[in-house]
Amino acid sequence: KTYWRCVNYLRDRCHSRLHTCIITNDVIKPPTKHTCTTDGSSLEVRKFNEEIAHRARNTQEIPDMIVTNCYKALSDQGIARLPIRDNIKCRIRMVRQNKNIVNAPNDPNFTSIPTSLTKTVRDDMFLRCDTGP
Template structure:
């Protein structure tokens, strides 16, 4: 289980990615990530308690949609974002640590390293102040004072 770039749940099974379609009390229904682009109607049903796959419905349009490199790039981005927001390591250290965990085929599809470093800096800039600090009385008083 992972998340999309918009923060939604994403399930990976057998090299294919599935986005959450809907959820009931007992089951979660997932549809193929390529539902719109390639008109793929493959679906998964999972149990909410155990996260086991209960049922598989349909057939995938083709095997060319199974892209392990894309999945590894997604995991690289998740790891990069997580380390950027939760550690105080330098940008170069984060980049080096994340690059060592991916194969060369995935590195070839990465953007220029300057762009990746900028992404780390922007992620840190957006998460610089903790949310609790923004709601404290001291912070609110400072805002009123400087207005």
């Protein structure tokens, strides 16, 4: 069994629980009633933060574009609960630094390919040489 508890367990002492099977992920015991109070904007902010982190890890967009694209899905109440834009962009840069992402060349006239971009996850060479145009 896997035991799940409410994310507001520590803050609001919510005792809602859910039991699932480890093998099939089927619900064994349905969730009990929540005693915490949640609003829609907190869920929006959580989804916003997940989307920011996902785009920071998996795209090459500049931080300003990531923030702008993620703002589109938020309501006014959700935007009001966010930190200032510069702090969000700083967090995007930190996520990318922690992952050690190499900046891929976005210019078609780049001079050379970084060696870390010529290897697979298993350190196999998949790009032997750049023959140019």
